[in-house]
Amino acid sequence: MIPSAPNAFHGIYPSTVLPMRPDYAPDWDAFAAHTAACVLQPGIAGVLCNGHAGENFVISAEEKRKAVAVTVEAVGASRIVVAGVNHESSLAAAEEARAARDAGADAVMVFAPNAFALAQDGEMAERHHRIVAEAVPGMPLFLFQASVNAGRMAYTHDVLDRLLRIPSVVGIKEGGWEVDAYDALRRMVKARAPHIAVMASGDEHMFACFVHGSDGSLVSLADIVPEQIVALDAAVRHGDLAGARAVHERIEPLAEAIYGAPPGGRATARIKHCLHALGRLPCAAVRPPVGPVSADEAEMLEQALRAAGL
Secondary structure (H helix, E strand, O other), X not given: OOOOOOOOOOEEEEEOOOOEOXXXXXOHHHHHHHHHHHHOOOOEXXXXXXXXXXXXXXXXXXXXXHHHHHHHHXXXXXXXXXXXXXXXXXXXXXXXXXXXXXXXXXEEEEOOXXXXXXXXXXXXXXXXXXXXXXXXXXXXXXXXXOOOOOHXXXXXXXXXXXXXXXXXXXXXXXOOOOHHHHHHXXXXXXXXXXXXXXXXXXXXXXXXXXXXXXXXXXXHHHHOOHHHHHHHHHHHHOOOHHHHHHHHHHHHHHHHHHHHOOOOOOHHHHHHXXXXXXXXXXXXXXXXXXXXXXXXXXXXXHHHHHXXXX
């Protein structure tokens, strides 16, 4: 549900994981329960399902549609539901967007095709997004800015300038994972399209991004500590930097353990392990090729959970 209010898309959105059974089939009951638990919290504006945390690169089109439907049933009456769209083919991405709309999503987030890491230009990027936008006329659309380490998937400002001109764009999840790049992008967007929400999503440097300025965050760390992410955002907005730093000091070791510790690409497995260790998921399975956490990772994560008071 999109509220009738100024800056309707601003705020904190957990980017949810998709719980799976030991045979890697989605556990829809666990997904509904987890989504409600982390989203139906004071200060939470909405939810991103089928994002990277939701393993959107290894689940089927039908599983993505079902994830949207379950999310809408669990929280859609009172929260904004954003559905991730991730496909190498622009035409298939458009089908995903239509399926998400028909399942009840309020908005879609378009992820860059992985092939963009090797070769991409403004014309390709704009064509991909416009095909998706035209498939769901009038539906709000979020952009996704990939990591500075993701090759050409990370859009240049010239490419972003083209994408910001798409009329249905309402926000951008800034996943650049570098504070200076985040602030440069934020300044560029606010200068050229101030109505578009810029959402920080660098989990282990969220405090710094919020202090630079942010319209919210679509963030998977909120799967584990939604209250603390809301508190961090609120403290910065109210100018309480001491209070914000206190929250940051509490959750930063956990963020570093999940996202910062090498090797990369392990965040979803680590989040699921944490949720399982806390008794919030019945199973920590992730779909291959990603594998379960190692014994060393498990020890690191459980130490971080204790340090965060969890």
